[in-house]
Amino acid sequence: MQSSMRMRAAVVGALLGLLTAFAGPGGSASAEPSDTTVGDVTGFAADGSVYRLTAGQTEARVSFVTADTFRIELAPDGRFTDPTGTDIVLPQGPPPATHWRDLGDRYELGTAAVTLRVTKSPLRFSAVRADGTPLWSETQGLTWNQDRTTQTLARGADEQFYGAGMQNGRGNTTHRGKTVEVGVDYNWNDGGHPNSVPFYLSSAGYGVYRNTYAPNTYAFTEPVTTTAKEQRFDAYYFAGTGRDALKDVIGQYTRLTGKPFLPPVYGLEIGDADCYLHNANRGERRTLDALKVADGYVENDMPNGWMLVNDGYGCGYENLAEASAGLGERGMKLGLWTEDGIDQLEDQVKAGQRVAKLDVAWVGAGYKFALDGCKDAHAGIEAHSDARGFTWAPESWSGAQRCGVQWSGDQSGTWEYIRWQIPTYAGASMSGLAYTTGDVDGIFGGSAKTYTRDLQWKTFLPVTMTMDGWAANDKQPFRYGEPYTSINRASLKLHEALLPYIYSHAHQATKTGVGLARPLALEYPDDPKAASDAAKYEFLSGEDFLVAPVYQDAVERDGIYLPKGTWIDYWSGRTYEGPVTVDDYSAPLDTLPLFVRAGATVPMWPGDIRSYTDRAPGDPIAWDVYPKGSSSFELYEDDGVTREHRGGRYATQRAEVRAPNGGPGDVTVRIGASKGTYTGKPTARPYAFTVHTGDAPGAVRLDGRKLPALTSRAAFDAAAQGWWYDRDERGGVVRVKTAALPTDRGFELRLTDTSAVGGAVPGASAVLAAPTGQELGAGAPGTVAVDVTAGARDATDVRVTLDAPAGWQVTPAAPIGRIPAGITRRVEVAVTPAADAKPGEAALTATARHRAAGTDRTATQRFAVGVMPAPPTAAAWASDLVWLRSTNGWGPPERDRSNGESGAADGRPLTLAGTTYEKGIGGHADSDIEVYLGGRCTAFTADVGIDDEINGYGDVAFSVEADGKVLWTSPRLTGASATLPVDVDVTGARHVRLRITDTNGSKSGDHGDWAAARFTCT
Secondary structure, three states: OHHHHHHHHHHHHHHHHHHHHOOOOOOOOOOOOOOEEOOOOOEEEEEOOEEEEEEOOEEEEEEEEEOOEEEEEEEOOOOOOOOOOOOOOOOOOOOOOOEEEEOOOEEEEEOOOEEEEEEOOOOEEEEEEOOOOEEEEEEEEEEEOOOOEEEEEOOOOOOOEEEOOOOOOOOOOOOOOOEEEEOOOOOOOOOOOOOOOOEEEEOOOEEEEEOOOOOEEEEOOOOEEEEEOOOOEEEEEEEOOOOOHHHHHHHHHHHHHOOOOOOOHHHHOOEEEOEOEOEOOOEOEOHHHHHHHHHHHHHOOOOOOEEEOEOOOOOEOOOHHHHHHHHHHOOOEEEEEEOOOOOOHHHHHHHOEEEEEEOHHHHOOOOHHHHHHHHHHHHHHHHOOOEOOOEEEOOOOOOHHHOEEEEOOOOEEOHHHHHHHHHHHHHHHHHOOOOEEOEOOEOEEOOHHHHHHHHHHHOOOOOOEEEOOOOOOOOOOOOOOOOHHHHHHHHHHHHHHOHHHHHHHHHHHHHHOOOOEEOHHHHOOOOHHHHOHHHOOOEEEOOOEEEOOOOOOOOEEOOEEEEEEEEEEOOOOOEEEEEEEEOOEEOOOOOOOEEEEOOOEEEEOOOOOOOHHHOOOOOOEEEEEOOOOEEEEEEEEOOOOEOHHHHOOOEEEEEEEEOOOOOEEEEEEEEOOOEEOOOOOOOEEOEEEEEEOOOOOOEEEEOOEEOOEOOOHHHHHHOOOEEEEEOOOOOOEEEEEOOOEEOOOOEEEEEEEEEOOOOOOOOOOOEEEOOOOOEEEOOOOEEEEEEEEOOOOOEEEEEEEEEOOOOOEEEOOOOEEEEOOOOEEEEEEEEEOOOOOOOEEEEEEEEEEEEEOOEEEEEEEEEEEEEEOOOOOOOEEHHHOOEEEEEOOOOOOEEOOOOOOOOOOOOOOEEEOOEEEOOEEEEEOOEEEEEEOOOOEEEEEEEEEEOOOOOOOOEEEEEEEEOOEEEEEOOOEEOOOOOEEEEEEOOOOOEEEEEEEEOOOOOOOOEEEEEEEEEEEO
């Protein structure tokens, strides 16, 4: 493993060396030269939509592309150049009608939508909309030197900035006050900028694309300075309009450089990558061994759309046609990794290749090389098959959105990895990058918990993949066993069920440039919190889902910001009125904090779908409806795999919902005719609806005819059509099903005497919560507390039950007669975990059935309790105890070994200052290990320091915490520090955490040892 990791590092290192020498076209390693600022206008000429301005020998040129898009070029020597040629900017059609006038001190050049003001002395530019609303204004003229050109703009008092492509760890909240780099750096981690693009946009309603292959630096300070490392200036400006000005700007930018491509539907399913032939990490295997891994997905009933079978340096392949056929039998497509070119692509595609992953060894120094690689591989797949091009690349540039997925490269699976990825991909959408992602739990390191949490939220990205063969455990979602396999299956199945929603948004992106994952600021541009760090670790999936991933080893999530509107907890049906910040959200390992916008109408595939190939023409479509006011959604469908949609062979079907804005009333769902045709389009199909009302309807009518009311889930499942109100499902849901209906005709579903989402009396239902930190012992009787809070009306006849894991004993709690509105009552339920319950987290579901506002209601809450191991009763080595928490900065922490590399058990003997220890813990900052003492211990002793396997570097601090209180912290220790003895009083402590933290920001060589770590207990 070490040699393979070093091979990857060597390749990237070589490229970084190349990039140092080649800092983009026009780059230079010379000392900082002085700047020249453009002078006064000395000449002016108009030629249709193109205007030339002279300032001495310097020439500027303004070209209007459309009514709201224009280009400014400046050539210091008077000679215009265009290094990008036709690579990025697409043909735009005839230019718009323009006008100009000379106002003495300035020229005004414009269209019906935008005016560019050109001050004469000195030459400066500013842009306003046709109504005079300012967009941007230079505070000084364009400047240049032999290495760069810079534009300097005034910054508005509340102006926010977004874009610059993929910016790791940031981007979905404002860049205001920050400096952002654009260019190739091959830094895959937090702070890197792979797949960055020279485009930014402003909340003032404008965007700027620098038409270049040179690196850029954008300082969104006061004033704003934007610099490209070349001695030419070439920028396109976009003037957005209306409340959705930011979306309009993204649309204009992608009209200029290309709309995002439409992936095949299998490309929206999870992918899998590994090397099977000549694998240095896993031993010799054959390409057809990939089919055994594919069988693992099938046998574990898990979706998987495609597999790369040669993913690794030096990895070969064989029997491609046979491998492709075998994958096809399992509902998957064949993909290949590209190390050094695509000269064999024709034969590979004819053998069945449908996915091309372009790695750093081929895309080279990025910029034009990466863009050409993306375009050529995409075109090659299409030239030799009827499939759509589908590529992945770790570095790209403007224009790559039209040919591939942008992938953030090689990382190690940690909680920190999850944290910084959350803002990255939604932020990239602000630059028209509709398909960005990272490997599930990274390529290196990882753990069962981080894998499960990472996969959960990536369910709501359009694309993702696993990268196997580099960590101690392969990264397929079934590798960790239960409960993780079941949780991962549920995440993948939810993504599969949502493919109609995801695919419809993919189609929308081909029209608008806006991807599925998006920042809150894009949909709520008038909300200051949406632009701030209050919304940094959450994102929207389309307009309708708000996703707030768990990025710590915790069972609760704080700081979830919900913007204006009504939001519904996807799992419990509880409603929230925004703007509001939700703290203490209960999120056991199997629960992703997920909210749905009231008014959402979400198309889904009903049933148990493992692959898009499981679907047949005429299978039902489901609509998940959260009625509030008037809303709609347009479902897009085509054959999913070929390019016939480009010739107009596709269909759309519009769903429209009318409901009260709140409270009681009828709910009407109109499903329009499916307009258009494609291969495999059904002539008729059934429909299923889940309508989240919170109150049972008086009747449900289909085109005026009453549907039968059914009295149980079993009766509903057995019926051909009808409806059933399930009070126990997510706050109360009306389930409706129809027989097959013609797709060329629309129909109307009317639910009478019901309500908008949230019920006829909004907020009437009780809500549940469970106190944090509850603990039980395996096989030992205990109690679990549940808090019941009555809603806007008194809750009566309250009965609380608990659903616990198999083998647990639960004694029902006594009923509560009445809880006044707004009052909380605590219920304690007797619980005995199974004798063989594993230490760690266990998830329970509390249910409170009650009456409120004259209606039977059900409230539910999923929460976690801790199952504790038996505490030590004698002296115990920390490495021999059960670890309730074990996070680490590189690979897993090691028992009785040094940290070593990223795999498990790959460390060496623990060694500090030449002394070897048989017992202890080897970690890597930032590391956190928690053990349970149950109040039975009095002292903790150890020797700490940087392991000798790190030759003199590393920079860390050690600390011991007990029950949330820091008991001891070391001074800063480096690889040159002496071994430090530790002796800490832990008398009465129940939980102790041993932590190693980085102290210099690099984490390089932070291999910390808790040598001879021991608890004295009785």
